[in-house]
Amino acid sequence: MSASDDLYELPVEECWELLRAQEFGRLAFTLVDELHITPINYAVDGETLLFRTAAGNKLFSVELGGEVAFEIDEIDDETEQATSVVVRGSARHLEEDEAHRADNLPLRPWLGTDKPNVVEIAPVEVTGRRFPLSRPWLRMRTD
Amino acid sequence: MSASDDLYELPVEECWELLRAQEFGRLAFTLVDELHITPINYAVDGETLLFRTAAGNKLFSVELGGEVAFEIDEIDDETEQATSVVVRGSARHLEEDEAHRADNLPLRPWLGTDKPNVVEIAPVEVTGRRFPLSRPWLRMRTD
Numbered sequence: 001m002s003a004s005d006d007l008y009e010l011p012v013e014e015c016w017e018l019l020r021a022q023e024f025g026r027l028a029f030t031l032v033d034e035l036h037i038t039p040i041n042y043a044v045d046g047e048t049l050l051f052r053t054a055a056g057n058k059l060f061s062v063e064l065g066g067e068v069a070f071e072i073d074e075i076d077d078e079t080e081q082a083t084s085v086v087v088r089g090s091a092r093h094l095e096e097d098e099a100h101r102a103d104n105l106p107l108r109p110w111l112g113t114d115k116p117n118v119v120e121i122a123p124v125e126v127t128g129r130r131f132p133l134s135r136p137w138l139r140m141r142t143d
Numbered sequence: 144m145s146a147s148d149d150l151y152e153l154p155v156e157e158c159w160e161l162l163r164a165q166e167f168g169r170l171a172f173t174l175v176d177e178l179h180i181t182p183i184n185y186a187v188d189g190e191t192l193l194f195r196t197a198a199g200n201k202l203f204s205v206e207l208g209g210e211v212a213f214e215i216d217e218i219d220d221e222t223e224q225a226t227s228v229v230v231r232g233s234a235r236h237l238e239e240d241e242a243h244r245a246d247n248l249p250l251r252p253w254l255g256t257d258k259p260n261v262v263e264i265a266p267v268e269v270t271g272r273r274f275p276l277s278r279p280w281l282r283m284r285t286d
Binding site: 024028029030035036037038039067068070073075082084086088 | 167169171172173176177178179180181182210211212213214216218225227229231
């Protein structure tokens, strides 16, 4: 198998299936000149992603401009494959008259803290790939 | 338990233990004005992280300036806790006389492709937190 065969680009429909199946991902955002990354609980609403957040860095970043990148992944130890889906897009803080969109989604704060703000990520680009895990060092360690 | 008790900030030593124990994380970087995030295989070398990459976006970003954010996480379904460690820092492409630092690490490309470039992330900030997963919707679904 050639190197290029190892990397399988997922059709966008499969990316959305994976996004709908999961609930935990990582959000990258910028705050002034700083680059941040943080785990979030999210849910898919139509062709957008929603998450809840308290006032803080994430919300401040959204108010300032809101370009974000978001990633989910999963590792299948049985088939030794990893799958990763990346969403690049813009985030905006939903006004009160739209925030109810989160009410019927499987979306809860991961913390017991109050997170009254709902943020929507509108994707500009959704890409996914599946690739075999070549982990020779696992074998090396047990040799 | 109050909300603030739910979130446990990890001591930096524990962050490094987790970083040494894992090998798969997500790298956020900027490319000109674009924000990207991608899964990488990494290894700890002293108080730095190393990863291998082919020529491409990641390497180009490193050459352009190299501020990055990196995240690992794990979910313990038994205790219903999630742990996340974030490294913010700068990345640089190691010259040939330093790239050998990767040779004895459990660091291999995840793909079978040739990835001859070694990049070092020098942390500016290492933070970690552990928090309970409050996932009422899982119960909702099975009620």
